[in-house]
Amino acid sequence: MIQVRLNKPGYEYDIHSLIRAFYPGEEVRVKADASADTKEPAAPDMRIDYLEKSIRIAWDMPSALKEFPAEFSDRVETKNRLKRNLYELLSAHTGRTLPWGTLTGIRPVKLPMKMLEEGRCRDEIAAFMQRTYLTSPEKTELSIDIAERELALLKKIDYVNGYSLYVGIPFCPTTCLYCSFTSFPLSLWRERVDAYLEALERELDFVAGRFAAKHLNAVYIGGGTPTTLEPDQLERLIRDIKSRFDLSHCLEFTVEAGRPDSITREKLAVLREQGISRISINPQTMKQETLRLIGRQHTVEQTVESFWTARRLGFDNINMDLIMGLPGESVEDVRQTLAQIKALAPDNLTVHSLALKRAAKLNMQWENYKDFQMVNTQEHMDLAAVCARETGLFPYYLYRQKSMAGNLENVGYAAPGKAGVYNVLIMEEKQTIMAVGAGAATKLVLPPDARKALEAQAKRQAELSSEKGCDPASASAPARYIFRAENVKDVALYIKKVDEMVERKKKLFENG
Numbered sequence: 001m002i003q004v005r006l007n008k009p010g011y012e013y014d015i016h017s018l019i020r021a022f023y024p025g026e027e028v029r030v031k032a033d034a035s036a037d038t039k040e041p042a043a044p045d046m047r048i049d050y051l052e053k054s055i056r057i058a059w060d061m062p063s064a065l066k067e068f069p070a071e072f073s074d075r076v077e078t079k080n081r082l083k084r085n086l087y088e089l090l091s092a093h094t095g096r097t098l099p100w101g102t103l104t105g106i107r108p109v110k111l112p113m114k115m116l117e118e119g120r121c122r123d124e125i126a127a128f129m130q131r132t133y134l135t136s137p138e139k140t141e142l143s144i145d146i147a148e149r150e151l152a153l154l155k156k157i158d159y160v161n162g163y164s165l166y167v168g169i170p171f172c173p174t175t176c177l178y179c180s181f182t183s184f185p186l187s188l189w190r191e192r193v194d195a196y197l198e199a200l201e202r203e204l205d206f207v208a209g210r211f212a213a214k215h216l217n218a219v220y221i222g223g224g225t226p227t228t229l230e231p232d233q234l235e236r237l238i239r240d241i242k243s244r245f246d247l248s249h250c251l252e253f254t255v256e257a258g259r260p261d262s263i264t265r266e267k268l269a270v271l272r273e274q275g276i277s278r279i280s281i282n283p284q285t286m287k288q289e290t291l292r293l294i295g296r297q298h299t300v301e302q303t304v305e306s307f308w309t310a311r312r313l314g315f316d317n318i319n320m321d322l323i324m325g326l327p328g329e330s331v332e333d334v335r336q337t338l339a340q341i342k343a344l345a346p347d348n349l350t351v352h353s354l355a356l357k358r359a360a361k362l363n364m365q366w367e368n369y370k371d372f373q374m375v376n377t378q379e380h381m382d383l384a385a386v387c388a389r390e391t392g393l394f395p396y397y398l399y400r401q402k403s404m405a406g407n408l409e410n411v412g413y414a415a416p417g418k419a420g421v422y423n424v425l426i427m428e429e430k431q432t433i434m435a436v437g438a439g440a441a442t443k444l445v446l447p448p449d450a451r452k453a454l455e456a457q458a459k460r461q462a463e464l465s466s467e468k469g470c471d472p473a474s475a476s477a478p479a480r481y482i483f484r485a486e487n488v489k490d491v492a493l494y495i496k497k498v499d500e501m502v503e504r505k506k507k508l509f510e511n512g
Contacts, residue, residue, distance in 0.1 A: 017104035101134030168437030203436035215249035261298035282321035319348035325376030
């Protein structure tokens, strides 16, 4: 365990995240003196003191002492300077560098996106990212490439007057080893699926009424596994959406077909007949032994058969998901998977780095799996990038999560004209996402005019704080312009309290 003590509160999350990035297997505790646990050893491994005009880091492990100037009235600059200096200490001690540098709690593409919107050139953006966040040249270039593609896509969308709709189907054939999403085994809930769809209708009624004057740009039915529904239930759900919403401005209607063991020709035919424009058929890996280990009951042959069935039915925008760093997988296994994916030639390929979420079975039962190799390296990601490029796909969106294998990223690749609109909108937080279903989280994004007013107010508050003298604990936080309303995760509770879920959304728009 690595213990860090602060002389006063400030930047605990950033310190914790950066240390964990260098020491992924270690427990890290970061506390201010005022909240110290007296049961823990009195002498911490690291001490960080916020002084009047500087910050001092004292580290017992490599016997290092570092002090540097800090202007606490500028919270962002103070945080970045602290993280750069801490990064240098950690890098020197471990002999490692991180591909994304000090970027631990931010979506990397947001930075170049904002600077491109301000009219900055690529070289200027690259220099800023490498200087400020110590990002590698390769990751810097990747993030700028994706930002340019996202901006080109967003220019086609009136996202200020539009919104997107997410519909959650929380049922799965089984729960995968790495999964932390809201999902319930269909075998136990089959008799209540219709009741669940009825509850969804209540939420859909509210959304349709509340957003009648807005343009619906994208619909995404996810899960769970939406294709655990029977063909008639799938048709009912899609018809429910089409009867309530004006889809004349809808650029994309996605259904996660997801797990091949839930896919049948009849279900795909329903999706095709209902005009679904984009589907996902997600193998995660094409190694049969790994599929069994992670709790996926489908076979590699089912994946291939499902894909070609969809092609024969006329689907021309098919996504496939892969996960790098799965238990027991070698680089050669990844090569074999990518070779099979390349032969299928999907229109989208989403490459995930395994993230060990706290609620996942893999994390909770770690003792049972710790002896399996779980490695994701830049070589894995490079192999995937080459496969995508040779298939005619280009990176168009990117995001990162906590505890990702190799401290890397998730990247979505797409053929020209086939980029996932919903993926870009939800990643870049440019548009309100209305979400219905158990475990779904609605995200209200304020329009640009409202953001500017809040930012001006926050700036003025920071100036007043500076005049009075401030420290990290009292420094003004960035203006908040995104608000959330979350639904309960339990299916039975969702069905029972769906009217309360509607009320949560009402309150969100009254108070947001």
